[in-house]
Amino acid sequence: MNTSIQTIQSLKCVRPIVATTVYDSVMAQLADQACLDLLLVGDSVGTTLLGFETTVNVTLEMMLHHTSAVARTETKAFIVSDLPFGYSHDDFEHIFDACRKLIQAGADAVKIEGGNSIAPTIKRLVDSGIPILGHIGLLPQQIKNLGKYRKFGKTETEAKTLIQDAHALEDAGCFALIGEMIEDTVAKEISQALEVPLIGIGSGVHCDGQILVSNDLLGLTTKPVPSFVHKFGNLSENVIQSFQEYKNAVIERKYPNE
Numbered sequence: 001m002n003t004s005i006q007t008i009q010s011l012k013c014v015r016p017i018v019a020t021t022v023y024d025s026v027m028a029q030l031a032d033q034a035c036l037d038l039l040l041v042g043d044s045v046g047t048t049l050l051g052f053e054t055t056v057n058v059t060l061e062m063m064l065h066h067t068s069a070v071a072r073t074e075t076k077a078f079i080v081s082d083l084p085f086g087y088s089h090d091d092f093e094h095i096f097d098a099c100r101k102l103i104q105a106g107a108d109a110v111k112i113e114g115g116n117s118i119a120p121t122i123k124r125l126v127d128s129g130i131p132i133l134g135h136i137g138l139l140p141q142q143i144k145n146l147g148k149y150r151k152f153g154k155t156e157t158e159a160k161t162l163i164q165d166a167h168a169l170e171d172a173g174c175f176a177l178i179g180e181m182i183e184d185t186v187a188k189e190i191s192q193a194l195e196v197p198l199i200g201i202g203s204g205v206h207c208d209g210q211i212l213v214s215n216d217l218l219g220l221t222t223k224p225v226p227s228f229v230h231k232f233g234n235l236s237e238n239v240i241q242s243f244q245e246y247k248n249a250v251i252e253r254k255y256p257n258e
Contacts, residue, residue: 003078005175012197017209032075043082071106081107113139115165119172126173134169138181153186179203202228
């Protein structure tokens with residue numbers, strides 16, 4: 001049976017939700033065979049696969065391309081696609097059109113970064129039939145303003161703002177939230193205060209689930225990963241070794257053979 005919003009929400013207080021990012025059909029199939037709950041077609045595709053320094057360069061056309069590739073695998077997991085940079089504070093018609101295209105490309109829901117200020121927009125989207133996964137804490141699409149990635153919720157003011165943002169998004173109809181790089185104690189407080197799940201990334205063990213970038217957790221990277229990432233594999237070394245063995249076999253005329 002395919003995972004639904006209701007499935008995701010029913011896991012709160014039962015067991016942690018397990019999620020990762022995917023950007024193509026192969027990784028989507030492999031993650032689905034491992035029975036992960038939620039697959040995010042993240043705008044992190046820009047920094048992970050497309051060579052950009054930030055997610056700001058990722059366009060809607062790129063997101064549609066990768067969302068379609070993932071959706072064609074017909075996974076049992078719930079598929080969410082990121083609304084790319086610049087849309088969340090645009091005219092509603094423009095936001096709605098972008099979200100509609102992502103849903104029509106095969107996403108089950110759309111993830112939008114932001115808190116209280118975009119809650120009215122999210123309510124309109126949910127009322128129009130578009131499921132929304134919220135995203136609070138570190139907002140990568142705000143990197144131009146932030147200057148660098150950092151932890152959120154260290155001050156009392158920031159903690160209160162995060163809690164207010166979480167309640168506003170829940171009230172607006174978000175079926176769950178992503179909490180990125182939030183202080184552990186604040187993330188725990190948010191999780192306990194919400195009826196919907198809080199899925200953490202770099203936000204400690206007390207969230208209702210965890211999400212990591214697939215390439216980071218698999219060790220399939222060429223750049224340093226965030227400090228909170230645990231590598232569950234080291235595929236980069238395996239890939240390099242395979243390329244080297246292929247090269248040697250060709251040079252030594254051992255491949256192809258009779």
